[in-house]
Amino acid sequence: MPNTFRHRLLLLTAILLWLVTAPAGRLWQLSAAEPQRSVIHYITVNSRKYLRLSEIARFYKCTVSQRITSKEKVLTITNRLGQKVVFTADSVKCTLDGYQVNFCYKVIFRNGDFHLEQTDFTNFLDPILRTQTIPKRKIKTIMLDPGHGGKDQGTEQSGTKEKDLNLLLAKRVRSILQKRGYTVLMTREKDADLTLAARSALCTSKKPDLFISLHCNAHSEASVNGIEVWIANPAGVPSYGTTTLGKNLPGTKFHSSNALLAYLTLKNLVKATKAVDRGVRRKQLYVISHSPAPSMLVEFGFLSNEAERKKILSAEYQDKLSAALCDAIDQFAKVTAPKPKPTPGAPPRHHR
Numbered sequence: 001m002p003n004t005f006r007h008r009l010l011l012l013t014a015i016l017l018w019l020v021t022a023p024a025g026r027l028w029q030l031s032a033a034e035p036q037r038s039v040i041h042y043i044t045v046n047s048r049k050y051l052r053l054s055e056i057a058r059f060y061k062c063t064v065s066q067r068i069t070s071k072e073k074v075l076t077i078t079n080r081l082g083q084k085v086v087f088t089a090d091s092v093k094c095t096l097d098g099y100q101v102n103f104c105y106k107v108i109f110r111n112g113d114f115h116l117e118q119t120d121f122t123n124f125l126d127p128i129l130r131t132q133t134i135p136k137r138k139i140k141t142i143m144l145d146p147g148h149g150g151k152d153q154g155t156e157q158s159g160t161k162e163k164d165l166n167l168l169l170a171k172r173v174r175s176i177l178q179k180r181g182y183t184v185l186m187t188r189e190k191d192a193d194l195t196l197a198a199r200s201a202l203c204t205s206k207k208p209d210l211f212i213s214l215h216c217n218a219h220s221e222a223s224v225n226g227i228e229v230w231i232a233n234p235a236g237v238p239s240y241g242t243t244t245l246g247k248n249l250p251g252t253k254f255h256s257s258n259a260l261l262a263y264l265t266l267k268n269l270v271k272a273t274k275a276v277d278r279g280v281r282r283k284q285l286y287v288i289s290h291s292p293a294p295s296m297l298v299e300f301g302f303l304s305n306e307a308e309r310k311k312i313l314s315a316e317y318q319d320k321l322s323a324a325l326c327d328a329i330d331q332f333a334k335v336t337a338p339k340p341k342p343t344p345g346a347p348p349r350h351h352r
């Protein structure tokens, strides 16, 4: 590779303050370390910067192992708790502590090193791994958006209409969230027509702290099943499975919050249900990219798959899905909670 394509990138911003906030035990945890400067090299491919993953691993104080065969090239970085992030060359797929997230760009293997596109690192992976970098936000009011309604049924499979299940699940989620002290707003509470624009307009006017759209999925192949969580891809990077670049929209500015919210949601849902993990995916779906709040769209499962449809129709499985989503919201709220302000009237602390 010519030297002109080999550069040095100094990541000075958050790296200077390397603080471990020790969030909930099951979250990814990094080693405590002295504040440090890290040098991460990058290569430029198709005008995008790709960071060297072995150096990102060092930045995280993680160990690295590579498996390179004629079939695939896999890089695993492991933290001190044994949690792993697994990258595969020429793939957008990555697993984080066993749960799937999808990058906007494929991981590149070049000159014996794995490389991750810069925005996939800064907007997506890094916030999930270093939750202390996510803007603090008190999570009190949550807007639930049961997908479809009225004339728009969503998918219909063997008499089961998606719009009905979405509403039923939203009501179950609402009741759990209310018991846990949240204020819950709904874009619709009955079988009513509601445009996508009207849903996002509600988010704009009511200003909830989170916007969550609830859906069930369908696929032309009946065997396809599992859970997906969608968040908006940022402006300027391609959406999942396409080369269409994201636009700058009201809902696309919450990358780091969205990344963690979606990851925690996928993890809790898959863990609770043992459903197939289809990963966190990014696309500017209308409601999540036009709603000015951290937003995600949850696909609870495929109604086109008979076994999964039967499960989703059972009260027991609905309870699992609802509780797992609420657990994820709780974990997210805990991580992003603003630090308590000092008690009014308390004397300032002096150092003599």
Ligand SMILES: [Zn+2]
Pocket: 147, 148, 154, 155, 162, 215, 216
């Ligand atoms: Zn839908």
